[in-house]
Amino acid sequence: MTTRGDTLHAPDALQGTGPGQPPARLPLVVHVLALGTFLMGTTEFVVAGLLPEIAGDVQVSVAQAGLLITVFAVGMIVGAPLMAMLTLRLPRRLTLILALGVFAAGHVIVAVGSSFSLLLAARFLTALATGAFWAVANVVAARAAGPVSSSRALGVVGAGAMLANVVGVPLGAFAGQVMGWRGPFWALAALGAAAMVLIARHVAPDEVSHAAVSIRSELSALSSGRMWLVLVACATTTGGVLATYSYISPLLTDRAGLASGLVPLVLVGFGVGALAGFLVGGRLGDHRPHTTTIAAAATTPILLLALCLLSRSAAPTIVLVALLGLFGLGANPVLISLGVRFAGRAPTLGSALTVSAFNLGTAVGSWFAGLALESPLRATGPSAVGAAIGALTLIPTIAIALTQRRRSAVVMPDPGPDTSAL
Structure with a gap:
């Protein structure tokens, strides 16, 4: 008996069976989704470089302003599975578009808000949208890449968030010094709106209906x-x-x-x-x-x-x-x-x-x-x-x-x- 227990071609795998060769290039939609996770990764950590400015503007301590990071993490923990369940019957493309819409709206609220409580609520709302986008984006990328390239595709999608730490967060902190701390949030809102257009154009409609999907299943x-x-x-x-x-x-x-x-x-x-x-x-x-x-x-x-x-x-x-x-x-x-x-x-x-x-x-x-x-x-x-x-x-x-x-x-x-x- 011969087994190769370390390969991806399993009968019970999401992607199917067969020894096919990985394509030379991943589908463009994978890179579009990576752009989305780049925005999500940037917004999660950009606050860290802006805490003193935010604290001074809304008249709280720097330690209190740090709650903007904590509440985002909590929103991601509960938001990803919660939003996955609430959007079960929606087409995945629509879910991605709506998540980006809420993401953009949350950043506008932060950019114009003057109450610290309002900022916390907006960050939590943004985290819920981030969790929903990330969960669905992983599935869409894996399916688009096909049987033998799912991990590779998810690596690219996740790399968008890693790139945020290298490029997005430092740029956001620099922009905050030049434009004021609200500037990066306006920029992220605009980029989120632009990403909605890209998702609508490049993510294919679902091949199957989600109408029969139940929470129990x-x-x-x-x-x-x-x-x-x-x-x-x-x-x-x-x-x-x-x-x-x-x-x-x-x-x-x-x-x-x-x-x-x-x-x-x-x-x-x-x-x-x-x-x-x-x-x-x-x-x-x-x-x-x-x-x-x-x-x-x-x-x-x-x-x-x-x-x-x-x-x-x-x-x-x-x-x-x-x-x-x-x-x-x-x-x-x-x-x-x-x-x-x-x-x-x-x-x-x-x-x-x-x-x-x-x-x-x-x-x-x-x-x-x-x-x-x-x-x-x-x-x-x-x-x-x-x-x-x-x-x-x-x-x-x-x-x-x-x-x-x-x-x-x-x-x-x-x-x-x-x-x-x-």
């Missing part, structure tokens, strides 16, 4: 043990990396001795590494999904522990931060692809739950990292916490690989045609 995805393993992996891998990233500045300045003015350049290095990780991880994941996820899960804690040990030296620290972006987030498009597939008849809910899991892991990991920063470990505390959380990712990723190999052995008789399982 969608919730059937929750009975999949493999789905829950994927969600745990999503939470731990992102929680481990971003627990460290959230408090990387003290490590760079207090331990490595870098000037504070150089910290943004190191963060750009992380963003470039994460962008490359999404693209490379997506490509590798189409052929070797389990090798990719397990290798990333094994490498990330090593990098984080190395940060703890070598952070007294600036050069190794800078290199390790960039590698952390590359390996730490490189498995994410593969995990999203697996989540969509294991959800069976509920791919949108599966995608939405992965988005929630990523954000939940970020929130919990960052909280533990903040506690560790005040412990005797000081600046190395977040890296130590991140290494512990990241190492946990090995449990679900190995379990998924073993489960799929067992399923492959049952499904594939010998001799017979090659219908190798995931």
Whole structure:
């Protein structure tokens, strides 16, 4: 009996079967969707560079203004699955367009609002729209790319958000200094409206009607043990990396001795590494999904522990931060692809739950990292916490690989045609 338990051509896969070759180019719609996630990633983090200006204008403390980031994360956690369920019977193209419309409206409200409560409400509304867009965009991109390129397509879509950290957030912060903090929100509102036109033009209408879809059938995805393993992996891998990233500045300045003015350049290095990780991880994941996820899960804690040990030296620290972006987030498009597939008849809910899991892991990991920063470990505390959380990712990723190999052995008789399982 021969099995190839690390390929994507499974009988139960979303994309179907067959050993087809990946196309030279992905469909244009995948890149259009990546533009959307670029806007979503930019709005999620651009506030961090504008907090003092926002706080001064609406007369709250900087710590209170930070709630604009927290409420967005909460909105993403609850919004992705909630909006996936509420838009079940809508065509996916319409859902994407409506989400961008709400996204644009939310930014207009922030740009004109003077009440901090109103700003918080608008950020939460924007997060709901972001969750809906991201969940549906993953499904549309996977279907458009076809059987052997889904992880690659999801890597490109996710790379849009990673590019936001490299380009969108720094540009937004710069624009805020030049135009005032409301300027970037006006710009994001205009870009969101423009993206609506692109989505309407390039996303094909659904081939099947959603009229018969029920909440009960969608919730059937929750009975999949493999789905829950994927969600745990999503939470731990992102929680481990971003627990460290959230408090990387003290490590760079207090331990490595870098000037504070150089910290943004190191963060750009992380963003470039994460962008490359999404693209490379997506490509590798189409052929070797389990090798990719397990290798990333094994490498990330090593990098984080190395940060703890070598952070007294600036050069190794800078290199390790960039590698952390590359390996730490490189498995994410593969995990999203697996989540969509294991959800069976509920791919949108599966995608939405992965988005929630990523954000939940970020929130919990960052909280533990903040506690560790005040412990005797000081600046190395977040890296130590991140290494512990990241190492946990090995449990679900190995379990998924073993489960799929067992399923492959049952499904594939010998001799017979090659219908190798995931």
